Amino acid sequence: MGPNISMLINHGIPEWNVSKLITSQPTVLMSKPDRLSQIVGVVKGMGFDTSSSTFICAICSMSAMSKSTWEGKLEVYRSLGWSEDEILSAFRMQPNCMMKSEKKIRKVVDFFVNTMGWKSSDLSRNPNFLLFSFEKRIVPRCSVLRILMSNNLIKKENISTALQCSDTDFLRKFIMKYQDGVPEIVEVYQGKMGLVGLDLGS
Template identity: 45%
Template structure:
């Protein structure tokens, strides 16, 4: 882009560099918004930078936030940014949480307070949703929390019809899932689970236990189901009771742990009635202590199998 007079672009670049923006971050802004270089650095840009600093955004976070969403530079301080900040603080109560939300999603400061933000939060409060759940939704899923009000209302009604309790955090988790996934995509996911033996009631029950199970990719669901159901012989109904297991890594968690359990069951060291959650949910240390270290005298090679360095078929019976 050529400029007849480089004075304005140069002053813009100097302002950004003085405020900690790297060349890469500046290039990112200019690539997205070329006319940004014609902005008035003193009247348009600096006030935004000073505002974000004044509300607690650190010098290191500021360039990251503004370069990831340069639209923030073009929004009115009085009509958009300040009202947005004030509303978020009224919801989150703590300044640090507002900054965290901004870091998670710079777009949070671009939403319409009157048309979407305020009525969405008012609806949740009307239903008795606790402050902690509202803060959780806004801090972690601002795009969904402040989506178009009509769409938000629709998602809330769906969640209510499914029987979710507004007093529990899972209520807002379910709302954000329904706002992320289209109806055809949701139907497609339900159909996939049906092919693996889930009834509609089982799928709804799984959704109520772990709403994000409807966000897992079809590939991830298929691979996990294929291994646990077809290769390990566990009923798919067990996964419906513990849908969170679908999010564990197949290679790093599910397969190594089942390899260990298979050996222990074959040698009658543990019973064959373990639940999926008791195998897959414990953290690394707990699993090692309970199922590997505990039996190292009986099966010295167990740790090697767990680490994937030895096939379980190599372990003698």
């Protein structure tokens, strides 16, 4: 660990970010110094701020994959129509998007394209969506949002906020607010979540 810690400091990584890596992902510091130094150089070259938490996250993501696995993930996104700039932008915003399986990536993108009417590249501006549970968050919430949009009660732009807010806020802002005028959203949400006994009145 000693040589790697010294290497990170020599690369200009602030001590508080080095400390964060030691406490949260110490196994990364057990990598071979030459490989970790190469990863740090690549991440810096991508334009990450060395003092940010996403810089540490990016190092961890790249360290967890072999070069061939990394290239394979890039190819998955390319096959979905993402440009090199879109892939890089998504990785800068949410480095963990590269940690998802090919199956999960394709499932989420397919859902938003074929069910929600998005362009594939729209997901590159919302990479956090790839981290959400498909069954427990994306499908239940989007099922409600589709009904609300069809009734002109919300706009497409509301989807990002709706998917990222807490369960309590989603219920308050998108279920309870509209359930009197569009009562079917309650049944849809309960059914998709498996919460048949959910008491929205409380």
